[in-house]
Amino acid sequence: MTFRSDFSYETRPVRVVFRPGAAVTATPDEAARLGLRRLLVVCGSRGETVARAVADALGDTCVGVHAEARMHVPAEDADRAVEVVRAAGADGCVAVGGGSAIGLGKAIALRTGLPLIAVPSTYSGSEMTPVWGLTEHGAKRTGRDPVVQPRSVVYDPRLTLSLPVPLTVTSGVNALAHAVEALYAPDASPLVSVMAEEGVRAMAGALPHLAADPQDLDARSRALYAAWLCGACLGATTMGLHHKLCHVLGGTFGLPHAETHTVVLPYALAYNAPAAPQALAVLGRALGTDDVPRALWELAGRLGAPRSLAELGLTEADVAPAAARGAGEPYANPRPVTADGARAVLRAAYEGGPPEPAGGTTV
Numbered sequence: 001m002t003f004r005s006d007f008s009y010e011t012r013p014v015r016v017v018f019r020p021g022a023a024v025t026a027t028p029d030e031a032a033r034l035g036l037r038r039l040l041v042v043c044g045s046r047g048e049t050v051a052r053a054v055a056d057a058l059g060d061t062c063v064g065v066h067a068e069a070r071m072h073v074p075a076e077d078a079d080r081a082v083e084v085v086r087a088a089g090a091d092g093c094v095a096v097g098g099g100s101a102i103g104l105g106k107a108i109a110l111r112t113g114l115p116l117i118a119v120p121s122t123y124s125g126s127e128m129t130p131v132w133g134l135t136e137h138g139a140k141r142t143g144r145d146p147v148v149q150p151r152s153v154v155y156d157p158r159l160t161l162s163l164p165v166p167l168t169v170t171s172g173v174n175a176l177a178h179a180v181e182a183l184y185a186p187d188a189s190p191l192v193s194v195m196a197e198e199g200v201r202a203m204a205g206a207l208p209h210l211a212a213d214p215q216d217l218d219a220r221s222r223a224l225y226a227a228w229l230c231g232a233c234l235g236a237t238t239m240g241l242h243h244k245l246c247h248v249l250g251g252t253f254g255l256p257h258a259e260t261h262t263v264v265l266p267y268a269l270a271y272n273a274p275a276a277p278q279a280l281a282v283l284g285r286a287l288g289t290d291d292v293p294r295a296l297w298e299l300a301g302r303l304g305a306p307r308s309l310a311e312l313g314l315t316e317a318d319v320a321p322a323a324a325r326g327a328g329e330p331y332a333n334p335r336p337v338t339a340d341g342a343r344a345v346l347r348a349a350y351e352g353g354p355p356e357p358a359g360g361t362t363v
Contacts, residue, residue, distance in 0.1 A: 007189035009236060012130060015152045016228070020217065023050065023119050023156040024057040027094060030117055030152040036092040037061050039117075040085050042105050044069040047097035047121055050159055054096050054119060063088040069097065069104040071257055072250050075136035078107035085112060092117065095150075098171070099124030099257060106132045106148035118150035121159040123171040123203070123223055124258070125178050125231020128153065133247070140251025149235075155228065157221040165214055169303040170258035172207045172223055175230040176200055176296070177261045180269055181240050182233035183279035184334040192233050193282055199229030200286040204299065211303045240333035242268035245326045245346065253322060255312045262305050263312065266297040267348045270355040275335035293355040308352025319346045 015033075017026040031039055039061050043051035048067040055062040066084050070077055085093065085108055095105030096119040103126060109116045110132050118127035130149040133142040163171070179196035182188060203226035209219035246264055249255045270293040273280055280292055289295040301307050314322070323343035335341075348355065 008187065009189045009191055012146060012149050012235070013151070014128070014149060016155065017152070018155040018225070018228075020158045020221070021156060022154050023054055023096070023159055026154050026156075027054050027117065027119060028058050028061070030154060031058060031061055031092070031094070034092065034115055034117070034151055036115065036117075038063045038089055038091045039094050040088055040090040040092075040108075041065045041094045041096060042069055042081060042108070043067050043095070043097045043101045047101060050121060051096040051101075054094060058094070063090055069095075069101040071100050072135040072140055073100065073103040073107055073133055075134050077104060078111065078134060081108050082111050085114065090114065094119060095127075096121065098122035099126045102126040102150070103133055105150075107134060109148045110145060113147055116148065116150045117152045117154065119154045119156065119159070120224075120227070122163060122167065122258075123160075123175045123227035123230075125175050125227050125234055128228060128231030129235035131235065133251075135251045138252050140247045142247060153228075155224050157217055157224050160220045160224060161215055161217065163214070165211055166304065167258065168210050168214065168223075169207055169300070169305045170262045172203050172210075172227070173265060173296070173300055173305065174258040174261040175227045176203055177242055177246075177265045178230040178234035178239075180265065180279070180283065181242050182230075182237040183282055184272060184276035185237035185240065186332045187237050189236070192236050195229045196233045197282050197286045199226045199233065200283060202226035203230065204287055207299070207303055238332045240331065241272060241326075241335075241337050241342070241345070244329070244331055244333075244337075245322070245342065248322050248326045249309070249314065252325060253314060253318055255309070255314060259306050259312055260309070262300050263307060263309055263352070264345070264349050266293040266300075266355040267345045269293045269296065270348075270357060271341060271345050272333065272335050273357065279334075297355055309346070309350040310352065314350060316350065319343060319350050322346055
């Protein structure tokens with residue numbers, strides 16, 4: 001691979017604890033290390049049992065559990081959570097769960113400046129980024145602010161043992177999408193490329209084992225490690241066409257987050273492939289293939305994941321307006337994004353067939 005000798009890379013202050021059982025054993029220590037004495041635990045309804053175990057471990061330093069996190073972080077949910085934080089006199093938050101819980105924790109941090117501890121239970125990677133997102137009036141807004149970066153991340157592979165196989169698979173492919181787009185981002189670097197290749201290789205290797213045996217703790221650990229690496233790639237770079245389309249499909253059309261990423265990824269990558277040969281070479285090594293978009297499409301199908309936007313509830317009439325919205329704002333992408341191009345990507349993803357090589361020349 002050609003070495004890129006002109007780049008910048010910014011590290012951010014985050015401490016990581018990774019071990020089985022760490023959710024209960026390490027979270028109180030991380031709170032004490034940060035000097036936090038009044039913590040609100042936030043989670044979604046599905047993860048409330050685990051969140052309450054973390055709350056119990058925090059003891060008197062926990063001022064309550066707010067179990068109202070929802071997908072895509074509706075703005076009204078953020079408003080309510082901030083009210084709860086202020087009423088409780090909290091000096092920090094612990095987000096326990098997947099991207100929705102961590103996203104709500106970030107929304108609180110964005111509006112209050114309070115420090116955040118993340119205890120992820122899926123492979124979303126949000127815990128490793130300064131990226132926040134809020135959905136309001138049918139549109140998802142995202143931004144970057146160092147205040148939302150969790151100060152501590154507690155990775156406990158045991159928390160993922162109860163993750164259902166379908167969500168395990170789609171959450172894992174969602175993580176792959178972070179690494180894929182980081183490889184052709186304008187602010188990519190050799191360090192990001194190393195993390196991306198290792199993350200893709202580890203995740204693609206772990207997912208088949210987890211589909212066969214969801215209780216395989218070693219595979220759970222490798223998948224969580226991969227999610228950490230892929231999330232770090234997301235946090236260090238600018239995302240492109242794939243993430244933009246997925247934000248539109250989630251924020252405006254209400255499609256489920258991880259499943260949408262799983263469906264769209266092969267088609268967005270096929271579109272960008274002519275303009276990103278080095279990224280394709282790295283991904284080809286990690287996956288052991290010379291046709292990366294098709295390999296990702298086959299991996300999802302082999303593991304029982306959805307492969308079309310139609311399966312997720314998008315209608316044929318939604319394709320054109322979603323494409324127009326996805327192409328309507330400027331953002332970094334290795335290949336210019338036109339309305340026709342975005343529509344071709346979404347049309348292919350809507351139908352769900354094998355991704356075809358994209359036409360066009362490199363830029």
